[in-house]
Amino acid sequence: MSGPFTIAEAAKLMAAKKLSPVELTQSCLDRIKALDPALNSFLLVTEERALTDARAAEARKMRGDSKGVLDGIPIGHKDIYNTAGIRTTAHSRLLIDNVPTEDARSVAMLTEAGTVMMGKLATHEFALGGPSFDLPWPPARNPWNTEHFTAGSSSGTGAAVAAGLILGGTGSDTGGSIRGPAALCGIAGIKPTYGLISRVGILPLAATLDHAGPMAWTVQDCALLLQAMAGHDASDPASAAHPVPNYAAALGEGVKGLRIGVIRHFHETDNRASPATLAGIDTAIDVWRSGGAEIVDIELSPLMDYHACGFFILLAEAYAVHEPWLTSRYYEYGELFRDRVAMAAFTSAPDYVQAIRRRRELCLEMAAAMANVDVVVTAAQQGEAPLIADVPKWVMLDKANFTMPFNVTGYPAMSVCSGFGAGGLPVAIQIAAKPFQEGTLLRVAHAYEMATTWRAKRPAMTEVTDQKSAFA
Amino acid sequence: MTTMTKAEFDATVGRSRLPLDAATREELFGVLGKLDAMVERVKRPKPREAESALIFVPE
Numbered sequence: 096m097s098g099p100f101t102i103a104e105a106a107k108l109m110a111a112k113k114l115s116p117v118e119l120t121q122s123c124l125d126r127i128k129a130l131d132p133a134l135n136s137f138l139l140v141t142e143e144r145a146l147t148d149a150r151a152a153e154a155r156k157m158r159g160d161s162k163g164v165l166d167g168i169p170i171g172h173k174d175i176y177n178t179a180g181i182r183t184t185a186h187s188r189l190l191i192d193n194v195p196t197e198d199a200r201s202v203a204m205l206t207e208a209g210t211v212m213m214g215k216l217a218t219h220e221f222a223l224g225g226p227s228f229d230l231p232w233p234p235a236r237n238p239w240n241t242e243h244f245t246a247g248s249s250s251g252t253g254a255a256v257a258a259g260l261i262l263g264g265t266g267s268d269t270g271g272s273i274r275g276p277a278a279l280c281g282i283a284g285i286k287p288t289y290g291l292i293s294r295v296g297i298l299p300l301a302a303t304l305d306h307a308g309p310m311a312w313t314v315q316d317c318a319l320l321l322q323a324m325a326g327h328d329a330s331d332p333a334s335a336a337h338p339v340p341n342y343a344a345a346l347g348e349g350v351k352g353l354r355i356g357v358i359r360h361f362h363e364t365d366n367r368a369s370p371a372t373l374a375g376i377d378t379a380i381d382v383w384r385s386g387g388a389e390i391v392d393i394e395l396s397p398l399m400d401y402h403a404c405g406f407f408i409l410l411a412e413a414y415a416v417h418e419p420w421l422t423s424r425y426y427e428y429g430e431l432f433r434d435r436v437a438m439a440a441f442t443s444a445p446d447y448v449q450a451i452r453r454r455r456e457l458c459l460e461m462a463a464a465m466a467n468v469d470v471v472v473t474a475a476q477q478g479e480a481p482l483i484a485d486v487p488k489w490v491m492l493d494k495a496n497f498t499m500p501f502n503v504t505g506y507p508a509m510s511v512c513s514g515f516g517a518g519g520l521p522v523a524i525q526i527a528a529k530p531f532q533e534g535t536l537l538r539v540a541h542a543y544e545m546a547t548t549w550r551a552k553r554p555a556m557t558e559v560t561d562q563k564s565a566f567a
Numbered sequence: 568m569t570t571m572t573k574a575e576f577d578a579t580v581g582r583s584r585l586p587l588d589a590a591t592r593e594e595l596f597g598v599l600g601k602l603d604a605m606v607e608r609v610k611r612p613k614p615r616e617a618e619s620a621l622i623f624v625p626e
Contacts, residue, residue: 403605422584437595438602440583441571446606452617453609459616492601 096122099259099553102316106164109156116156116167120149120211123169127213127260128566130556133241135233136255137565138174139182140214145169148211155209164319166209171264173249174215175222176202176307177296181212185221185298188231188427189420199296200331201265201307201324208323213261214565217251222267222300223413224432225250226483232565236483237280238554239520243480246275252310253280257554263311263320269300270405270491271498273308274510274525278475281512281521281549283540284310285317286498288530289505290335292321293328301412302333304405304502313550314511314541318342321533337531345534346541351387353539355380356468358393365398366495369478372522375513379472379524382546383539393464393471395500401457402495405503407442407450414439431488454503461504465529470539473497475510475525479518501527511540512549521549569599 096118100108108114124142131137152167161167172178175185177195184190198206206212217235219225225247226234235250237243238258245253249266253276256264266273268286277284285308292307299305309320322343327336362368362376384390395401413436414421417428425433465471474497487493501508508527516522524543528536544550571579576596580587587595 400608403608407605407609422586425586434591434595437583437585437587437591438598440585441576441579441595441599441602442606446610448619449606449613450609451619452613455619456613456617489598489601492598492605 098122100262101312102164102168102262102319103313105168105262109167116149116152116211117146119167120145120169123213123260130258131260131565133556134236134238134254134258136217136235136251136258136260137171138184138186138215138217138232138251140566141181141212142566144181145211145213152209152211162209165205165323167211168209168263169211169213169261170205171213171216171252171255171261172202173218173252173265173267175218175267175298176265178202178212178215181215183215186218186230186232187220187429189424191231195296197296200293200328202296204326205265205320205323216255216264219248219250220429220432221298221417222248222269222272223435224429226486227429227431230429234483237480237520238556239281239480242482243520244279244483244486246279246476246480248272249276249310253277253282256280256282256310256312258556259553263309263316266308266310267297268306268308268498268502269304270409270502271496273310274475274498274508277310277510278523279480279521282310282312283314283317283509283511283544284308285321285509285533285537286501286507287321287325287533288335288507290333291337291531291533292324293326293331293334295328295330299416301409303412304409306502314509314537314544315343315346317509318346318537335531340534342534342537345538348538349386350383350539350542353388353470353535354468355383355388355390355539356393356465356471357390358395358471358473360394361398361497362474366477366497368474369516369522371514371516372474372476372478375522375524376472376474378547379513379543382543386542391468393468395460395464396457398497398500399495401500401503404450404453404457405499406491407446408454410436410439411442411447411450434488435491458504461500461506469532469535470526470528472524472526475523479516479520479522497525506530507533507536509536509540511544514549569596569603571599
C-alpha cells in the first residue's frame with residue numbers, strides 16, 4: 096500500500112476491494128506515531144475507536160452494504176467539536192477534563208456517513224488564542240517546515256491533513272480559521288455559507304460569525320466531506336432550511352461562461368500579498384480565462400473596514416461567551432486568548448451597535464458587487480507561513496486579514512493551494528461565491544486545481560523519535 | 568495612542584471585574600490605541616439601510 100491517499104482515491108480503491116478500511120486506518124495510525132511528535136497536530140489519538148470504526152466499515156463493505164464514498168475514511172475533528180465519551184478540550188486548561196455526552200451534529204453526520212474517527216485535533220485555545228506555548232499541549236507545527244506557523248485556529252487539522260496523517264477533518268472559521276491553516280499548510284478548506292452546516296455541539300467563539308466546515312487535500316475531497324456535513328438542523332438558530340445539492344456532481348463542468356471578479360485592491364494595495372501569492376492569483380486568472388470564463392475587476396470597501404467590523408464583533412461576542420470565566424479564572428486561560436478577548440472590555444455597547452450597522456452596509460455592498468459575477472478571487476493569506484516564534488500577539492490589531500470579509504457577509508469561501516514561495520512553503524488563493532452557491536465555488540476551485548501540479552507535492556517529513564505521544 | 572486616560576482605563580478594568588495584574592494592565596493600555604483606530608472605522612455615519620432589523624418572511 097502506498098499513500099498518502101486522497102479521499103476520492105481511497106474510496107475508489109476500497110470500492111474495487113484493493114484497499115481495506117482497516118489497512119488504511121492502521122497506515123494512518125502508524126504515520127501518526129512516526130510523524131506527529133514533531134507536528135503536535137493531535138491532542139488525542141483515539142486508536143481503539145478508529146480500529147473499531149474501520150472494522151465496522153470493512154464488514155459493511157464485505158457484505159455489500161457500504162455507506163458510500165466516506166465509508167472507512169480516516170478523519171479527525173478539531174477539538175472544539177463535541178465527541179460523545181471522548182475528551183473535548185478546546186486546547187484549554189479550563190476544559191481539560193471535559194467529556195461530552197453527545198456528538199456535535201456534524202460529527203454525528205460524518206460518523207453516520209461511515210468515517211473513521213482518528214482523534215481530536217489541535218486548535219488555538221477556544222479557536223482564538225494561538226500559537227500558544229503556555230497551554231497543556233503545545234501548538235501544532237507546519238509539516239512543510241516545523242519551525243513555521245500553521246495559522247489558526249484549525250491548526251491541527253491543517254497540519255494533519257497536509258502530513259497525510261488523516262485524509263480529511265473538521266475545522267471552524269470565525270475570521271478565517273479554516274482558510275488560514277488550509278492556506279499555510281498547502282491544503283484545501285471551505286467555509287460554507289453561514290447556516291449551511293449546523294454548529295450544534297461545537298464550542299462557540301462568536302455566534303454571528305462562526306462557521307463549521309471541512310478541510311482536505313483536494314477540492315474534490317472537501318466537496319465529499321461537505322456533502323455529509325451540510326443540512327438543516329432546527330436546533331441551530333442560524334441553520335438554513337436550504338436544499339443540499341450534489342456538490343461533487345458538477346466539479347468537472349469547467350468554468351466556461353462564468354464571470355469571475357478579482358478584488359484586486361485587497362491583495363495589491365490594502366494588504367499587498369507576497370510575489371508568490373500574487374503570481375498564484377495571476378496564474379489562476381489565466382487558467383480560468385483560457386477555460387472560457389470572463390474576468391472582471393470589482394471594488395469593495397477597504398479590506399481593513401471588513402476586518403475591523405468583523406474583529407470588533409468577534410471580540411464582543413467572544414467576551415460575552417467567556418465573561419464568567421474571564422472574571423473568575425482569567426489566568427487559567429493562555430495569555431493570547433485571555434488578553435486578546437479582554438480588549439472587548441474597553442469598548443462600549445454603542446460601539447458594538449455601530450459594528451453591526453456597518454456589517455449590514457458591507458453585506459449590501461458585497462451583494463451589489465457580486466450581482467453580476469459568479470465568484471470573486473483574492474489572496475487567502477499574505478504569503479508563506481512565518482516562523483511560529485515570530486507570530487505577534489496583537490497581529491489582529493495590526494493587519495487586515497483576507498478571510499474576514501466572508502465571515503462578515505456569511506458568503507461561502509475557500510482556500511486552495513496556488514504554489515510555493517521563496518521559502519519553499521505553500522501560498523494560496525481564496526475564492527468566494529454567493530450564498531448557497533458552494534457548487535459553483537467548488538467547481539471553479541476544482542478547475543484551477545486540476546490545471547496545476549501543486550497536488551502532486553507533499554511535505555517531505557522524516558520519522559521522529561517519540562517525544563510526547565497523544566495516544567490515549 | 569488611546570484617548571482614554573489611565574484613570575479611565577483603571578475604572579473600566581474595575582467595572583469589568585477582570586482580575587488583571589499590573590503587567591497585563593500596562594500591556595493592554597499600551598495597545599488600546601490600535602483598538603480605538605478599529606472602532607473609528609465602524610463608527611462613521613451610516614444610511615438608514617444599515618439599521619438592524621427584524622425581517623419576517625410572510626407565510
